[in-house]
Amino acid sequence: MDKVDVIVIGAGASGLMCAATAGYRGKRVLVLDHANKAGKKILMSGGGRCNFTNMDAAPKHFLSDNAYFCISALKRYSPQDFVDLVDRHGLDYIEKTPGQLFCEHSAKDLLSILLTELEWSGAQLKLSTDIKHIEFHDDYTQLTTSQGTFQCTSLVVATGGLSIPTMGATGFGYEIAKQIGHDVLATRASLVPITIQPERKAQLSTLSGMACDTEVSSNGVSFKEPMLFTHRGVSGPAILQITNFWQPGEALAVNITPNLTVNDLSKIRQDTPKKSYESVLSNLLPKRLVELVKEEHSWLSERSAQISNEQIEQLNHYLSHFDIKPNGTEGYRTAEVTLGGVNTNEISSKTFESQKQKGVYFIGEVLDVTGWLGGYNFQWAWASGYCAGQYVV
Known part of the structure; x- marks a missing residue:
């Protein structure tokens, strides 16, 4: 011994x-x-x-x-x-x-x-x-x-x-x-990718591999960092961080344009009436994500001067409350901690x-x-x- x-x-x-x-x-x-x-x-x-x-x-x-x-x-x-x-x-x-x-x-x-x-x-x-x-x-x-x-x-x-x-x-x-x-x-499992519900996963499938800046919030905690779309759901620093605080079944808020407010959107119409909101978003988001937004807002390519206050508010809500329909996480298999x-x-x-x-x-x-x-x-x-x-x- x-x-x-x-x-x-x-x-x-x-x-x-x-x-x-x-x-x-x-x-x-x-x-x-x-x-x-x-x-x-x-x-x-x-x-x-x-x-x-x-x-x-x-x-x-x-x-x-x-x-x-x-x-x-x-x-x-x-x-x-x-x-x-x-x-x-x-x-x-x-x-x-x-x-x-x-x-x-x-x-x-x-x-x-x-x-x-x-x-x-x-x-x-x-x-x-x-x-x-x-x-x-x-x-x-x-x-x-x-x-x-x-x-x-x-x-x-x-x-x-x-x-x-x-x-x-x-x-x-x-x-x-x-x-x-x-x-x-x-x-x-934590510091781990989030999976999303099958129907929404199919809708977001074209975005796999794309990243965008976000602000993700849950239980009073927010992280302003990049989010990555994957073939299973979402990952990236913002998502991994929030899993320390979020659990499946709880609310998860995702803002895909964290530096853009409803006032900013209104000012675009005021300052550049000939410009479309599609062109504005194209400078902030990956092209395929802009196309997804356009599916929900067909008027996106029109001149901003033609857009109503209600449409602007709807767009702002869509962007600041982007619904990924979280399902759960990938579990211990890919969790960092x-x-x-x-x-x-x-x-x-x-x-x-x-x-x-x-x-x-x-x-x-x-x-x-x-x-x-x-x-x-x-x-x-x-x-x-x-x-x-x-x-x-």
């Missing part, structure tokens, strides 16, 4: 960060993962270039049943702290939109840094290792695995959520939490140790902490992993 100080279950972002942090403190650390490769979600995120942090990351960008839980960790390990780490390794990165940092070349460069840190810290990594049984004792935990039996003083659960099962995601972390008496809050998870009211926000079982820690996505789209979830992984790594014994 092998005995170590710390076992980390999960070789993802939070697990690798925690293991290296603990290793540098002189702890004997072993990372176990059932996958055949470490950091699979890191490699596929951001189109293979990984949006690894957001310089604006703050508690307001995270959802949790306990809104205060993430404050401590985000203060103790900031985006700049992670940037300092990758700078020491010479990572080339770019800022695509304000605050969002991506690898300039490939996410492989970032994973290589994390694995190098793991090696330098002295931590060990065992892949393709299935955990068959866990026994919890007062002063140690014993794991029976496909690679043998291991004992540790501190067990860190960094198993992630249910999103993207093809990358190896499972509910194993939730099972461990329940085994020691934790409450696991209801989970659902899992909402819900281990109840943070039962976890120390300082050490990430369980209040139910001494020596057991939960970090990363397995917890009920979910960030917005844009590098926030990776920052949570780094912060929670670092903080737990400072306290494991």
